[in-house]
Amino acid sequence: MPFGARLEQAFTERGRLCVGIDPHAGLLDQWGLDDSADGVREFGLRVVDAAFGRVGIVKPQISFFERHGAAGYAALERVLARARDAGLIVIGDVKRGDIGSTVEAYGQAWLTPGAPLEVDAITLSPYLGLGSLASTLQYAVDRGKGAFVLAATSNPEAAAVQQAVLQSSSRAGSTVAAAMLSGVAGINAAQPDASAKTFGSAGVVIGATLRLEDFGIDRQSPPDGPVVPVLAPGFGAQGAQPSETRAIFGALSAGVIVSESRSILDAGPDGIADRIARRVDEVAAA
Numbered sequence: 280m281p282f283g284a285r286l287e288q289a290f291t292e293r294g295r296l297c298v299g300i301d302p303h304a305g306l307l308d309q310w311g312l313d314d315s316a317d318g319v320r321e322f323g324l325r326v327v328d329a330a331f332g333r334v335g336i337v338k339p340q341i342s343f344f345e346r347h348g349a350a351g352y353a354a355l356e357r358v359l360a361r362a363r364d365a366g367l368i369v370i371g372d373v374k375r376g377d378i379g380s381t382v383e384a385y386g387q388a389w390l391t392p393g394a395p396l397e398v399d400a401i402t403l404s405p406y407l408g409l410g411s412l413a414s415t416l417q418y419a420v421d422r423g424k425g426a427f428v429l430a431a432t433s434n435p436e437a438a439a440v441q442q443a444v445l446q447s448s449s450r451a452g453s454t455v456a457a458a459m460l461s462g463v464a465g466i467n468a469a470q471p472d473a474s475a476k477t478f479g480s481a482g483v484v485i486g487a488t489l490r491l492e493d494f495g496i497d498r499q500s501p502p503d504g505p506v507v508p509v510l511a512p513g514f515g516a517q518g519a520q521p522s523e524t525r526a527i528f529g530a531l532s533a534g535v536i537v538s539e540s541r542s543i544l545d546a547g548p549d550g551i552a553d554r555i556a557r558r559v560d561e562v563a564a565a
């Protein structure tokens with residue numbers, strides 16, 4: 280089944296909340312775990328167990344596993360396997376980007392069925408140009424996988440780059456952020472089974488902390504073609520509330536994945552299941 284269809288099904292069955300798996304050193308301490316590969320593995324496994332049956336999507340932040348080198352990656356493999364065995368959609372927040380032939384290798388690492396680091400979707404950075412990601416996006420789609428291209432990120436430092444207006448390209452006059460959104464929408468629309476009624480498998484990252492107008496993104500009308508999945512960090516610890524989803528994203532709301540990490544994880548090992556359940560209800564009511 281295409282990634283977009285699986286995501287749509289997860290929305291229907293479990294809602295659109297995505298639980299981030301970000302084992303910050305401070306959270307490990309709060310959870311009574313060591314800041315070690317064993318600690319991040321245990322943390323990740325417990326978050327997956329709390330997410331199971333309550334949400335449909337999790338997003339491990341790879342950097343926190345990578346801090347522990349090869350042992351951290353072994354821990355990550357265990358967490359990814361548990362999450363995928365549990366039927367969760369796993370979005371690997373890896374933010375990879377490079378020249379096209381190198382990004383392809385990242386795609387093979389994370390998106391190949393049966394690979395040790397297999398996830399359902401990854402995040403990709405288009406700083407080397409959206410075209411540098413094209414073959415990897417297609418690699419994902421062809422394997423029932425997905426990818427989210429950074430368009431307008433939640434951090435304030437990004438605005439200077441992402442609000443910049445393109446001078447020379449087929450999208451001259453668009454902001455970088457809007458060009459990423461329309462480029463990704465175009466990739467979805469070009470797939471043989473594309474339909475405006477379904478979710479595409481290529482998505483974008485747009486922070487919930489932003490005013491989309493500032494990034495030249497039209498909130499009034501969605502891009503043509505399939506619904507564009509929007510991975511939306513910035514809820515919870517960064518200040519946005521799920522109840523604001525429609526006001527923030529407007530016509531893009533149908534595809535928005537509400538992603539929260541610290542605001543869920545800081546409930547601790549004994550409180551996380553209840554915290555997730557409460558947030559699911561809040562997101563559903565939004």
Ligand SMILES: O=c1ccn([C@@H]2O[C@H](COP(=O)(O)O)[C@@H](O)[C@H]2O)c(=O)[nH]1
Pocket residue numbers: 299301340372431432433434484485486512513514515516517538539540541542
């Ligand atoms: O624009 C972006 C892209 C990615 N992130 C990542 O999402 C989580 C947010 O964590 P919170 O604790 O919910 O703030 C984290 O892994 C970031 O690296 C983002 O925040 N903004």
